[in-house]
Amino acid sequence: MQINENTLLIGRFHKKVSPRSLNIYNPVFEELGINAVYMLFYNEDPAVLVSGLRTLKLSGAIVPGFESDSSLPPLLDSLSNVANFVGKVGFMYQRDGIVTGDLQSGKGILRTIEKVSSLEGKKLVIVGAGNVVKALLFEIREKGIGCEVSIFNRTLGNVEALQEEFPFIKARTLDELESANGDILANISDIGGSAEDIYFTEKVVGNFSNIVDITFERENTNLVELGRKLGKNVSTGWDMFAYQGIVCLEAITGVEIPFDVMRKHVHVGLSETVV
Ligand SMILES: NC(=O)c1ccc[n+]([C@@H]2O[C@H](COP(=O)([O-])OP(=O)(O)OC[C@H]3O[C@@H](n4cnc5c(N)ncnc54)[C@H](OP(=O)(O)O)[C@@H]3O)[C@@H](O)[C@H]2O)c1
Numbered sequence: 001m002q003i004n005e006n007t008l009l010i011g012r013f014h015k016k017v018s019p020r021s022l023n024i025y026n027p028v029f030e031e032l033g034i035n036a037v038y039m040l041f042y043n044e045d046p047a048v049l050v051s052g053l054r055t056l057k058l059s060g061a062i063v064p065g066f067e068s069d070s071s072l073p074p075l076l077d078s079l080s081n082v083a084n085f086v087g088k089v090g091f092m093y094q095r096d097g098i099v100t101g102d103l104q105s106g107k108g109i110l111r112t113i114e115k116v117s118s119l120e121g122k123k124l125v126i127v128g129a130g131n132v133v134k135a136l137l138f139e140i141r142e143k144g145i146g147c148e149v150s151i152f153n154r155t156l157g158n159v160e161a162l163q164e165e166f167p168f169i170k171a172r173t174l175d176e177l178e179s180a181n182g183d184i185l186a187n188i189s190d191i192g193g194s195a196e197d198i199y200f201t202e203k204v205v206g207n208f209s210n211i212v213d214i215t216f217e218r219e220n221t222n223l224v225e226l227g228r229k230l231g232k233n234v235s236t237g238w239d240m241f242a243y244q245g246i247v248c249l250e251a252i253t254g255v256e257i258p259f260d261v262m263r264k265h266v267h268v269g270l271s272e273t274v275v
Contacts, residue, residue: 008036009058013049014065024269050075060093060252076101086135091248106135108244116210116233119147123182128189129153137166181207188214192221242266
């Protein structure tokens with residue numbers, strides 16, 4: 001790729017040196033001929049990075065180091081509806097000097113689920129009740145998708161808190177997971193990643209046709225392997241990683257990114273950095 005005066009600069013904003021995704025998005029730009037570069041900028045203080053984005057006219061930034069930092073959103077000019085609702089910013093883009101914060105996880109996991117099955121009229125069973133689930137429920141409601149949603153979570157109170165906003169969901173504890181059944185089972189929790197998986201058994205997986213896992217620390221989790229062994233349709237955390245990246249880069253560059261291209265580079269790039 002030839003860097004010139006039209007090259008879009010996109011930041012990876014982090015608190016420390018953290019190279020993940022530099023080896024994914026830059027090869028995607030290269031393969032698709034998109035005149036953009038993805039570069040790491042790091043500082044403990046998000047105000048320094050946002051000020052740099054404005055001054056240097058970056059097109060946008062993905063902010064994995066600051067998703068939970070409440071001092072970031074007030075630094076921006078506006079927030080998307082989903083970022084405002086969840087109270088988190090995952091990426092930002094700058095147009096005509098206006099910096100907008102947005103959140104990629106809800107759209108990313110929705111597309112990951114839709115890779116294995118449409119949702120309309122289906123029964124979706126979710127494990128987990130954290131931020132990604134909140135963003136997903138927001139997107140399901142925004143799109144007016146009519147599906148039945150049951151959520152199984154370690155802490156029942158966290159699902160009940162979601163129920164106040166989304167009365168259509170059913171709340172269950174993880175102890176009841178063996179009785180769960182439906183069209184799609186989606187693990188949207190730390191289980192299988194930073195938390196040990198003592199929950200997903202053949203009996204649980206056998207009750208579904210479609211399996212979705214969000215774990216990105218490794219692709220072939222116990223849940224993914226059980227899904228494949230039992231002949232289910234499976235979407236993995238690396239599919240989610242790809243869809244999330246597409247959501248961010250399409251919003252920042254305005255260019256459509258084919259899933260197959262992003263997915264290929266996610267496989268190569270994550271194999272180098274997380275396995
Ligand atoms: N593949 C990707 O590209 C991608 C993208 C985004 C996120 N992720 C992953 O998705 C996961 C969820 O993200 P999030 O932002 O929604 O996280 P979060 O808000 O922290 O929620 C974590 C969820 O995991 C549950 N959990 C944590 N430890 C557990 C344990 N030992 N046993 C059972 N449940 C446990 C929590 O249950 P309680 O409510 O009981 O605490 C909660 O439901 C994270 O692991 C994250 O790394 C992957």
